[in-house]
Every structure is written in C-alpha cells, then in structure tokens.
Amino acid sequence: MYKSNINLNLYKTFYDVAKYGSMSIAAKSTYSSQPAISKAIKKLEEDLQVQLFYRTLNGVELTEKGKELLYFVEKSYNNLIIAERTMLETESLNRGKLSVGMPSNIGSFFLFDKIIAFHQKYPKIEITITTGGTSKLINLLESHKVDFVIDSSPIDVKLDKNLQVTKLTEVNNSFVVKKNSKINYQDIKELKDLKDKPLILPIPGTANRIALDETFTKNHVSIDNVINIHTSEMILSAVKKDLGIGYLIQNLVEDELKNGELELINIKEKLPTTTINIVYDKNTLTTAPKKFIEDFLNYNLDL
Secondary structure (H helix, E strand, C coil): CCCCCCCHHHHHHHHHHHHHCCHHHHHHHCCCCHHHHHHHHHHHHHHHCCCCEEEECCEEEECHHHHHHHHHHHHHHHHHHHHHHHHHCCCCCCCCEEEEEECHHHHHHHHHHHHHHHHHHCCCCEEEEEECCHHHHHHHHHCCCCCEEEEECCCCCCCCCCCEEEEEEEEEEEEEEECCCCCCCCCCCCHHHHCCCCEEEECCCCHHHHHHHHHHHHCCCCCCCEEEECCHHHHHHHHHCCCCEEEEEHHHHHHHHHCCCEEEECCCCCCCEEEEEEEECHHHCCHHHHHHHHHCCCCCCCC
16 A cells, blocks of 8 residues: 655655765765664665665665666655745846756857856856766756756757757858968868868767768768867867867857967868757746746747
C-alpha cells in the first residue's frame, strides 16, 4: 500500500548523501550527526524496501535503484528551486538569477555583448555562464541547472519532450590567415587552390568539419596537409602563430580582421554556414531568463 504522507526530510537526506558520496560529509554539510544521517537512510530503505547505497571504504555508492531514485529526487529538488525563483523574481528584476549554457566559441562573439547589456540594465541579477559540449549542456538543462542553452546545429542528443529547439541566427564560416603570412595565400581563389596549403581545421567528426569535408568532396578537392584542432580558440591561436590557414566562424575573428592581424581568404565557392539555436523548456523559465530571451535575444517565447 502506498503512503501519502511522504517524509520529505528523508529524501533531502538521501539527496545530500548521494551528492557528497559520503554520510560523514553529508552530516557536516547539513550540521547533522552521522548516526542521524545513517538512521534516515536506513528508514528510507526500509520504507521503499530497496537498498539505495553500497557502503565502501571511501564512503557510499548508489545502487541501481538508488540511481533511479536520485533521478526523480534531483528533478523534484530542482523544481522546488525553480518554484522559489519564480516567487522571488519580480518583473522589475531587483533580484533573481540568470544561468546560461553554451560552447565557449559561441559565447565569445554571440552572447557576451548581450550579457553585458543585460547586466548593466539589471545589475542585481546574478549571472552564471556554463560552457561545455552539447550533451553536457543538455543534461544541465534537463536537470534545471541552466535556464537555457545556446548551441550550434546539429544538436544530436535525445531531448526531453518538453525541450524546444529554435533557430536564432545563421553565421558564416571562413578561411583566415595571418596577415603577411609566410604561406603564399594571395593566389587562393577557389577551394582547389587549398589543396597543397597547410590547413588548420576542426577535428574530424565535428559538425563544422563534416560540412566542410562534404564541400571539399562535392568540389572534387582532396587535402592532406592538415592540423586538426578541437576548439576554435586553439585554431585561432595556431593561425596567429602562422601554422596554417584556419577555418573558423567568421564572427569569431571580426576584431582580428578589423585590426589587420588576420586576413580573410575569399573563396569563390559557397562555404557551409553554422546555425545557432536556443534550447529551452518554456514551462521552467523564470522572469529573468524570459526577459533576457525576449528583450536581448529578440526571440518571442509565445511563438
């Protein structure tokens, strides 16, 4: 028979022990005694008739049933945090939080100016920016640890049914080189002219590289003088050190192009573009992220 009088304190204790992986650390963090923590976990295990933790030399580890329970408890806990934020955040935004997840390369050219403008208008809003890969960011979004995610296509992860992916903008990719490079780049007019040039490209398998490789194949161009680098920041650094011709989102290097540090290589063929999207759950957005999305990203959440 299921009980309706759920003891929330037991689940809070379970969440703390799971989070810290130790009953003693959970006890110190919550100003409780270790026997009290142990007793609460034992009571919850008896009530649920399952073992939630394995005891180890270094603390505790979740059992499979414990992992299942943590999924729901963590989601419930984060829902309570959102509920509290909803009560605290006012339309005037004299208090509140904004938490954004995004890859660092997109943030540097697409979001920072908007974040600065938002902070200047609402200085009492606490802002957190978390960077990482798509899977990590979506996990953070699903557990309500970020309010929304901004990322490029494709977003090839299994999305929660409540999450919505919407295109915000499209940006160009370009080949760039250090100004007055030792590389003879003045004769590059078409993709085929890149054949024997030293290139610095995103690593194979990434979205930008796949699209670029398809463009090379379509135009019957083979390349073999390539340095593969994972991040845009490192590609840019390598180009500045004159290691080769880099392939980057053009917006990322606008300052370097303007100040003459880098030079844009104009290719006759059309290069792939990159779509930038917002991923969010409208049902969990509080006042601050709603205001940012609608007023600073110029996206209508009612669409």
